Amino acid sequence: MEPNSKSLGGAKPGQSSRTEPTRTVRSVTAKIDPVQWLKDLGYHYNEEGYLRNDQDEPFEFLDQDHYDELGDAVIAYLQHQLVYKYNLTEKWLPAKTSRDKYHTGQFNIFYSKDWTKNKQKALILIQGTGAVRAPQWSRKCCINESLSMGSMFPFVEFAQQHNFSLLIMNPNYKVDPKTRLKIPESATMEKHCKYVYSKYVTNGAQMATPAQDIYIVAHSAGGRCTSQLLKAHFLEFKDKVNRIAFTDACQATIPLALKHRNFYSRRARHWVASSEPLGERLEEEDEFSAGCMSYSAGHIAHEYTTGCATQEVLEYLLE
Numbered sequence: 001m002e003p004n005s006k007s008l009g010g011a012k013p014g015q016s017s018r019t020e021p022t023r024t025v026r027s028v029t030a031k032i033d034p035v036q037w038l039k040d041l042g043y044h045y046n047e048e049g050y051l052r053n054d055q056d057e058p059f060e061f062l063d064q065d066h067y068d069e070l071g072d073a074v075i076a077y078l079q080h081q082l083v084y085k086y087n088l089t090e091k092w093l094p095a096k097t098s099r100d101k102y103h104t105g106q107f108n109i110f111y112s113k114d115w116t117k118n119k120q121k122a123l124i125l126i127q128g129t130g131a132v133r134a135p136q137w138s139r140k141c142c143i144n145e146s147l148s149m150g151s152m153f154p155f156v157e158f159a160q161q162h163n164f165s166l167l168i169m170n171p172n173y174k175v176d177p178k179t180r181l182k183i184p185e186s187a188t189m190e191k192h193c194k195y196v197y198s199k200y201v202t203n204g205a206q207m208a209t210p211a212q213d214i215y216i217v218a219h220s221a222g223g224r225c226t227s228q229l230l231k232a233h234f235l236e237f238k239d240k241v242n243r244i245a246f247t248d249a250c251q252a253t254i255p256l257a258l259k260h261r262n263f264y265s266r267r268a269r270h271w272v273a274s275s276e277p278l279g280e281r282l283e284e285e286d287e288f289s290a291g292c293m294s295y296s297a298g299h300i301a302h303e304y305t306t307g308c309a310t311q312e313v314l315e316y317l318l319e
Contacts, residue, residue: 034076041070045077049147059143074142075133078151082110082135086156088166089113093199094185105176105183109196110134110168115209118165121242122211123317124201125152125168128220128249129189134170137219137247138303149307155217158314165209169196171225193225194232203236213242215317219306223249227290230260237263244268245313247297248305252290261291269316271297271309279312 038044042053051059051074061067082088092106115122131139134152141150148154152168159166171192175182186192200207201214218226223246230237231254244267251264270292274282278298295312297305306313 032076034073034080037073038070038077041066041073043070045147049151049153050145051143070143071131071139074139075136078135078142078147078153079108079110079133081153082156082168086153086160087113088156088168089115093196103181105173105179105181107170107173107176107183107186107192108134109170109200110166111200112159112166115165115167115200116207117210118163119210120212121162121164122201122209122214123155123159123164123166124214124216125155125166126171126193126216126218126222126225127152127169128222129172131172133172134168137306140303141307145304145307148310149304154310154314158317162318164215165211167196167200167209169193169222169225171222189221189225190228193229197229197233201236202233212240214240215242216244217247217306217313217317218244218249218251219247220249220302222246223251224253227251227254227256227260230263231256234259234263241267243317243319245316246270246289246292247309247313248273248302251292256290264289265291265293268292270294271305271313273297273300273302273305275300278308 035044043051043059046052046056053060079090083090088110089112090108090110092108094104094106096106112118125135127134127137135156136142136151138150143150156166158164169192171186171189173183173186173192185195199205200209202208216226226244226246226249244264246268247270249270251270270289272282272289272294274280274296276282276296278296280296282294282296297309299305299308
C-alpha cells in the first residue's frame with residue numbers, strides 16, 4: 001500500500017491530511033521547466049497522460065521525500081499545462097500593494113480568457129482538501145493512474161468544447177508557496193472560496209462573470225465550500241446557478257435550512273463512492289448529500305470518484 005494514502009487525493013470528510021510541505025524543495029511556482037523537473041526525478045508524462053519512468057514503467061515508490069517532491073513537480077507540470085496548453089490565465093491573489101508586499105502571502109487561481117465576456121455559461125471547479133492543488137482532483141490518481149482520472153483536464157477540455165467560461169479555485173494554499181507567508185484570505189478552504197467568489201462571481205465585482213447560467217463541480221470538501229457559498233449568496237444561487245455536480249462530497253457537514261436542501265434537490269446531483277454500477281440511482285440517501293439525488297460513481301475508493309464519474313457528470317451539465 002502506498003504511504004500516507006489518505007492524504008493523496010483529497011481526504012474523506014473527517015480525515016486529516018497534509019496540506020503544506022514541511023521540507024525544502026523547489027517551489028511549484030519557480031520559473032523552471034516542469035518537464036525537466038519531472039525528468040530530474042526520473043519520470044515524464046506520455047501522450048496518453050500516464051506517468052512513466054525512462055523504461056516506460058509506472059511509478060514506483062522510493063521514499064516519502066521523493067514522493068512529495070514528485071507531487072510538487074506534478075503540480076508544476078499541470079499548472080504549466082493550464083497556461084501553455086489550455087491558454088488559461090493564472091492570477092495571484094490577493095493583489096499586492098507596495099505597503100503589504102512583504103507581509104501576506106498569495107495563492108493562484110486559473111480562469112479562461114472569456115471569463116468576463118462569456119454571457120452564456122460559466123463552469124466553476126472546486127477540489128477537495130489535502131495535498132491536491134489546482135488542477136488536481138486526486139494527487140494519487142495523477143501519479144498512479146492517469147491525468148484523465150486524477151486531473152481537471154477533461155473538464156477544461158469540456159468547457160472549451162462547449163463554450164463555457166471556466167474558473168478553477170485553489171483552496172488548499174494556506175501558506176504562499178513562494179514566500180512561505182500566511183494567506184489570511186485562504187486560511188481555510190471556505191475563506192478561500194468566499195474570497196474568490198466575491199471577486200469573480202458576485203454581481204457587481206470588477207471581474208465577475210456575466211454568464212446567465214453558472215455550473216459548479218465540487219469534490220469532497222469542495223462540497224462543504226459550496227454549501228457555505230449557497231448560504232451566503234442564496235438569492236444569487238437561485239438566480240444564476242443552473243446545476244451543481246458533487247463527487248463524494250460533504251455538502252451536508254454544515255447546517256442547512258430547508259430552502260437550501262430544496263435547492264439542492266432541484267439543481268444538484270451527487271455521485272458517491274459505491275460498489276453499484278456507474279450511474280445507478282441510490283435509493284438510500286448518502287449522509288453527506290443534503291437532499292441531492294445520489295448516484296454511484298462506479299468506484300468504492302473516494303479519490304477515484306470524480307475520475308470515474310466524469311463522463312456522467314459532463315452529460316449532466318449539458319442536460
